[in-house]
Amino acid sequence: MKGLFKPKPRTPADIVRHTRELLVYIDLNANSRDPKREEKMLELCKNIRELKFVLYGNSESEPVVEACTKLTQEFFRQNTLRLLIICLPKLNLEAKKDATQVVANLQRQQVQSRLIASDYLEANKDLLDILISGYENMDIALHYGAMLRECIRHQSVARYILESEHMQKFFDYIEIPNFDIASDVTITFKELLTRHKSTVAEFLSKNYDWFFTEFNSRLLSSPNYVTRRQAIKILGDMLLDRSNSAVMVRYVSSKDNLMILMNLLRESSKNIQIEAFHVFKLFAANQNKPPEITSILFTNKDKLLRFFRDFKLDKENEQFEADKDQVVREIQALKKENSSE
Template sequence: MSLFSRRKNPDQLVKLLKDAFADPSAPAKPSKDGTAVEEITKRLSEMKLLLYGDGEQEAKPEKCAQLAELLIASGLVPKLIMGLDKLPFEARKQFAQVYNNLMRRDLAGFVSYVDRKPEILSALVAGYENAEVALNCGTMLRESIRHEILAGKILYSPDLWKFFDVYVHLPNFEVGSDAFATFKDLFTRHKNLAATFFTSNFDVVFAKYNCLLMSENYVTRRQSLKLLGEILLDRSNFDIMMKYIG
């Protein structure tokens, strides 16, 4: 029998994770199995294994769906995102992999769940303000943006303007570059959605975009110019291009 088959079931995993994360100060408090943060890391690792499988056994679809349902019902997803900076590197990485798997496969209606919980996407966007969690939040954001309904949620929220005004200018090169990758996905992944957004918000969007083209940061200027060309030359943005150059 493989180690995988002896691991805890989804119900046990979610209950143990919820217990470990129940107290906001839990990561600093001991638990009977070691520190609470070690418990959280362990359970996230087991959840990742359940969702992705291992070399001996593939992931079981029914268990994956059950885990997703239980995580949604538990309310742990937003709590984990908001407490991500209290967790060590490995736990943050594992949680991002769990989130991305649920999102990519839309297990138990995970996409609709995130759509109904705007605080999740807002917390992920705000993750760019903390270099320790920024890259983890970036991967989760881009996985979310693959779904048009969630991309639209960000495009039409106040969070979008933080990319123009703050995040793509961050002095930390890795974080600023990651933020720009997310920024680019928002404007290029779903062509019709972006075209509608540009049409409805032309003046404010391109006033802010022109500021990017005049940034003191050479990398920001170069990336912005390249992205602008990609946006304007896309067939779905023909009317936008004509208005911009006019």
């Protein structure tokens, strides 16, 4: 007879509704001394873990599509996402990790072929402001950063951030002394500047002056080795992307930019030298070099040719060697042009 009175298993929608009730309670009773608060917090953490199991499955079972759909629909039917993000600082570490994975997974869940998370964030852009400002709080920075990157999967989200004042804040956040947080910021920064090609090209064209002034002076010229190395890699990824060809031509027509790249080629770090080379070759290959670019390359011709003669990778790489040979030919050709004048 006992089996007749077993509690009915909760549906994914039930778990979401109960989670929402608990989040509302935790949010309203943040500083309360209610003896039930601890009990409700434990219940909340257990619920978030269950949500994660529904979305990801576990060692014994794969996620069920229908269950994921029901969970997603209920999650975005009311403000559960908002509550979860706002209450994240109040959760314990394990629950923070679980919540981060839940929010990440929801960005990819389709309901009737639509990413409803995208529609929700479009209507609740202030949540993105909250996630970005999370980089200022060590306790939640990495969790909010991971959530933010998943949200950037949506082009409308990336466009909002690129066009907002937050883009200027990223230059401050990259210089945060905490290595883990600064690295996380850099990953998010790169994602913003490389994922959605047309949106990025539009942003760089509209914001060229201030953006590259900041990028050159604060990142490429940073006293921090890791910052310089990551920045030159991001620069190469941006300029070598075909969708940014107009921006690339503008960048490689500046003598100030060329001087920065030549200084990076002289770095003691082989990694920085290699990444700098991938950008420097664009200056050399430009068939419409402004006279000041030609003049700088010609003046430094002998030094550059000596440098490239000894410049090798640890492992053989045919593409690298071909690129290097092309750069050497371009620099040697400058001598012929000048001697024939």
